[in-house]
Structures are given as C-alpha cells and as structure tokens.
Amino acid sequence: MTMLPTPIRDPAPMLERALHEWGGTQDLWVFGYGSLIWRPDFDFAERRLARVHGWHRALKMWSRINRGTPECPGLVFGMLPGGSCQGMVFRVDKQHAREVMTTLWQREMVMAVYDPRWLRCHTNHGPVNALAFTLSRKSPSHTGTLADHEYCRIFAQACGRFGTTRDYAQATFDELRRLGIHDRALARLLALAQKQA
Template identity: 35%
Template sequence: MAMWVFGYGSLLWKPGFEVAESVIGRLPGYARSFCMRSIHHRGSVEQPGLVLALDAVTGTACDGIALRVAPGTEGQTLEYLRERELISSAYVEKNLDVQMADGRTVQALVYVIDAEHDQYCGGLPLEEQAQIIAKAVGGMGPNTEYLFNTASHLAQIGLHDASLEWLHARVKELCR
C-alpha cells in the first residue's frame, strides 16, 4: 500500500524525501495557522519564532499537497519525518483521510498540533504573529524565510490562504 504524507507548510517546498506523486488535497476538520512556537528550527528558547501547524477546528479544511512517498523508501521517510517533525513533541502524528483534487481519497500521514503542549499558541492576532516572524531566527534560518517560501509555494500551485497572504505582505513591510 502506498504511503502518503500531507504537506501544508514547509513540506510543500522542502519535503526532504523522495516524492513519487504530488496532488493538491484537502484535509477536513483542520485549519493551517501559525499556532506553534518554534524554539528549534525558526526561533530559539530566548526568542521563539512561529511555524505553521494544523489546529483542529470544526467546519474548516486545510488545502495542501498529498505527497506519495517513493516505493521502497517508506521506512526511511517515516524515520526522517519523525526526527524532523517530532523534535519537541508539539506535533501529534496521525493518519487521516485527505480528499484529493483528482477525486481520490487517501489516508495520509499528517502532523497536527497538540493543543495541550506548551509550544501551542493558537489565537494570536495576525499583527502579533507578524512582529514575531519578522524578528525570529532558528537553526534552519530566519522565520521570514519559512513564511515567504510557504506563501510563495501556495501561490505557485494556486492555493489561497488569506491569513498567510496578509502575513506575507505585513512581514515584508516590517523587514524594509
């Protein structure tokens, strides 16, 4: 059986594993938002950044990409993703149904936020998010790079996220 991974943030532009197929997909019941403080990759303990996570919100859906893992690489891909995504246990690994644009529904590996984790910060006003993202830097680089790459990639594939688009414009203003 094929292994699928749902990408909604950095997995859109930096999956880090061999992808055999990618299809635009929708994950019902979850919203993409900057609701996780990043203390490793895009910020530090002293000055946390923000990264995207999927927050369970009834009546919403997140559009992203379903990525089919190259056959024969499933084990190493799962190991890689767990090392990357579960660095601080703020994400929970789930297998959820993703509705793909071509009509298929697949079970995909999805990393969603643990709303009980101390890195969870759902509900921050967009202006506060912009102020944090504009300044934070972590082990994988500036928080701005993460935002700009994600917003750019969503636009390239024709997916719109009004909050992300607003943040992209506002953080560019702040960084002038």
C-alpha cells in the same frame, strides 16, 4: 554545537505506533501543508494536490530551534482542528516507507510536539489516507491567539537554525500561490509584516 532541549515526550514509540497503523502492505501517503510542500527532503513516487476537511493550517506553533531560539521563539505552521486545509500529498513506495518515516521523525518530531495522525485527503484522483502532523490546542507549543504586533515582532526578530520565521512563512505562501492555493490568513500576516518593515 547547540544542544537541543529535551522533547516533551518520547518520539520513538510514536513512530512505532504510526508504522504499525500504516501496516506496511500499501504505499505510504504523507500530507504536507507547510515546508513539506516546498522542501519535502524525501523521495516520492507521486504527488497530488489535496484537501483535508476538519483541520486548517495556522502559523500558531512556537519554534525554539528551527525558526527561533528559546530566548526569541519563532513560529511554524501546525494543523489545528476546524475548517479545511489545502496542501499536497506525497506517495512513497512501500519499500521505502519505513526509511522515509524515520527521516520525517528526525525532522518533524525532534521535540515530539506534533500529534501524527492519519487523515482522509481528497484529491482529483480519489481519496487517500495520509500521515499528517497535527497540533493540539492544549500543547504548550500552541501560541493561542497572537496580536498583530506580536506577529510583526516575531517576523522582524525570530531566526533559528533553518532561518527566519518570515522567510519560512514567505516560502510557504509563494509555493501555495504557485500551486493555485490562496491562504487568506497567511497573506494578511505577510502584508502586515511588509507594512511594518
């Protein structure tokens, strides 16, 4: 069994803070912008297309476990400041919210890289405040600017416990397209990788 690296910070108090901020009096909303859209891994009562302003989806977070290894890091999506992001919000009944948030922490916060925060999400049925996993540009897991040839190399080589970076990116792109969401940056990267294959 592979030993997981030590988290960069303790995720437990971050979960307790998020639970406190949620408050427990209303249903929980969770914003998905990457794999949560096509593999949420939790039960939800409702889901809606949503847009967040002030943040954008970017394939700029190193993954040394799920989609790569310490020797050959892969990439996963993070939400970085600036622009806007279309994705999906999921509503969880309040009686199941603590369990779902604990499950999300086991999945998304193993290394405690993300900064969980509550973001205003705009839907066709009005705005909701949803939990989102954002990434700081100051994080050691933020890639910074990667050259096209680096993306091609990562797509060709990186594979972790949940599969390859390329399959993860393609699955996200396919689900976004199915939902009518066009991510130009992701489309360009996948087209680039296809040419190099």
